[in-house]
Amino acid sequence: MLQVNFLRDEKERVLEGLKKRQFKNLELVDEAIAADDERKRIQFELDSQLSEINKISKEIGLLMKEGKKEEAESAKSKTAQYKESSSELKSQLEGKENDLMNILYQLPNIPNELVKNGASAEDNEIIFQSHTVEGLGEGAIPHWELAKKYNLIDFELGVKIAGAGFPVYLGKGARLQRALVQYFLDKNVEKGYTEVNPPHVVNEASGFGTGQLPDKEGQMYYINEDKLYLIPTAEVPVTNLYRDVLFDEKDLPVKNTAFSQCYRREAGSYGAHVRGLNRLHQFEKVEIVRIEKPENSYAVLEEMVEHIKEILTDLELPFRVLRLCGGDTGFASAMTYDFEVWSAAQEMWLEVSSVSNFETFQANRLKCRYKGDGKSQLVHTLNGSAMALPRIMAALLENNQTADGIRLPKKIAEYARFDVIN
Structure with a gap:
C-alpha cells in the first residue's frame, strides 16, 4: 500500500x-x-x-x-x-x-524507473537468454502425451476426484516431483535461506498484507465457514510471519524458503495454453522470501535473479529472463523479472518463476518495520519462485524425450535415484 x-x-x-x-x-x-x-x-x-x-x-x-x-x-x-x-x-x-x-487499497505500487512503459506481455524486455531454441522435430510429443505414455500423470483421474486442473502424479512422475522439490529446497538452503513450513490457509488480514486482497480476491479459493483463503503461493503466509514486527537493524536481512501446495481458481482461463500442466488449479511450488533494508533491496533482487538462473542451468533447460513492463507488472510489485523455459515439443515459452521487489508496498500494509539510528522505518520485501513445479516438469519431459525414453538431467537424476523414464 x-x-x-x-x-x-x-x-x-x-x-x-x-x-x-x-x-x-x-x-x-x-x-x-x-x-x-x-x-x-x-x-x-x-x-x-x-x-x-x-x-x-x-x-x-x-x-x-x-x-x-x-x-x-x-x-x-x-x-x-x-x-x-x-x-x-x-x-x-x-x-x-x-x-x-x-x-x-485500490492503488497499485509505483514501478521502478527502470520498468518500461508498456501495455501487455508483448512489451516485456528480454534481458537474458541462455540458448538459441528450436523444436525437437518430427515425432516429438507434448508432455501430456508423454505423461500418459509412461504413466507419470493421470489428468482424467484428477477430473474424477476434483475436476480439471487437479492432476494425479503416479510412479516415477510422483518421484520426479518429489525430487525436484527437495532439490529446490536444498539449493535455497545452501544460499542461506531458512526453511519454514507455513499453513496452507490464511485469514483476510494476511491476504491484505501481501496484496492478494482486494486485487485477486476472485482468483482465490475461499472457505466461507471459517473465513479463510487457500494460499495462491507460500509468499502469503511466509511474508505474513513478519506482520506487525519491528526488527532491530542487526536482525536483517531475513531469508526464508518454503514448499507448499498452491491453489488458484484461474477463472476465465481456456485454450491450448492451459493444456496438461501449463495451467493448474493446484500445484506445488518452492518460494524464497526476503526482508531487507531499503538501500539493499535492488542489489538483492539481482542476486535472486542470479540464483534462479543457476537453478535453471542445473536443470539443463533453455531459459530466458524478462523484465516486465508497467502494464504486465503485478499489483504490488515495483519491479518483476519473469523466467521462462523453452517447451521444445509445444515450441513455446513457459513461465516458471517470477522474482519481485515490492519495496515498502507490502511492508506498509503489514506494518513491518526495522529500527536503526534511533528511528523506525519500513522494510523492503522481495519474493521469488524457486521454483514452480508444473511447467518445469512439462519442459523436462518434453525437452529430454528420446527414442529410448526420457533422460533426466544429472542433478535431478541424483535426487530422483533414476536417470531415465521408459
Whole structure:
C-alpha cells in the first residue's frame, strides 16, 4: 500500500508511474489526498475537544474544593456537550479512515524507473537468454502425451476426484516431483535461506498484507465457514510471519524458503495454453522470501535473479529472463523479472518463476518495520519462485524425450535415484 505522504509529496512521480502501468483511475490519487486532509481536520478538532474536556475536568475539581457548586455544575454540563460532540467526531474519524484505506487499497505500487512503459506481455524486455531454441522435430510429443505414455500423470483421474486442473502424479512422475522439490529446497538452503513450513490457509488480514486482497480476491479459493483463503503461493503466509514486527537493524536481512501446495481458481482461463500442466488449479511450488533494508533491496533482487538462473542451468533447460513492463507488472510489485523455459515439443515459452521487489508496498500494509539510528522505518520485501513445479516438469519431459525414453538431467537424476523414464 502506498503511503499518503508519498502521494502528496511525489504526486507527479506517482501519476507518471500509474500511467506506466496503464492504470486508469488516476483520480484516486486526489481522492486519497482529500480524504487524508479531511481525516486530519477531524483529528485536530477531536484532539482540541478532548484537550478542552481534560482542562474543564481539572477546573471542576478546583471549583468543588472551593465550594462553587453552581459553577462546577455548569462546567459539567459543558463537558457533557463536548463528550457528545467528541463521540460524533470519533465516529466521523473512523468513517474517514475507512474511506481512505479503501482508496489506498485500490492503488497499485509505483514501478521502478527502470520498468518500461508498456501495455501487455508483448512489451516485456528480454534481458537474458541462455540458448538459441528450436523444436525437437518430427515425432516429438507434448508432455501430456508423454505423461500418459509412461504413466507419470493421470489428468482424467484428477477430473474424477476434483475436476480439471487437479492432476494425479503416479510412479516415477510422483518421484520426479518429489525430487525436484527437495532439490529446490536444498539449493535455497545452501544460499542461506531458512526453511519454514507455513499453513496452507490464511485469514483476510494476511491476504491484505501481501496484496492478494482486494486485487485477486476472485482468483482465490475461499472457505466461507471459517473465513479463510487457500494460499495462491507460500509468499502469503511466509511474508505474513513478519506482520506487525519491528526488527532491530542487526536482525536483517531475513531469508526464508518454503514448499507448499498452491491453489488458484484461474477463472476465465481456456485454450491450448492451459493444456496438461501449463495451467493448474493446484500445484506445488518452492518460494524464497526476503526482508531487507531499503538501500539493499535492488542489489538483492539481482542476486535472486542470479540464483534462479543457476537453478535453471542445473536443470539443463533453455531459459530466458524478462523484465516486465508497467502494464504486465503485478499489483504490488515495483519491479518483476519473469523466467521462462523453452517447451521444445509445444515450441513455446513457459513461465516458471517470477522474482519481485515490492519495496515498502507490502511492508506498509503489514506494518513491518526495522529500527536503526534511533528511528523506525519500513522494510523492503522481495519474493521469488524457486521454483514452480508444473511447467518445469512439462519442459523436462518434453525437452529430454528420446527414442529410448526420457533422460533426466544429472542433478535431478541424483535426487530422483533414476536417470531415465521408459
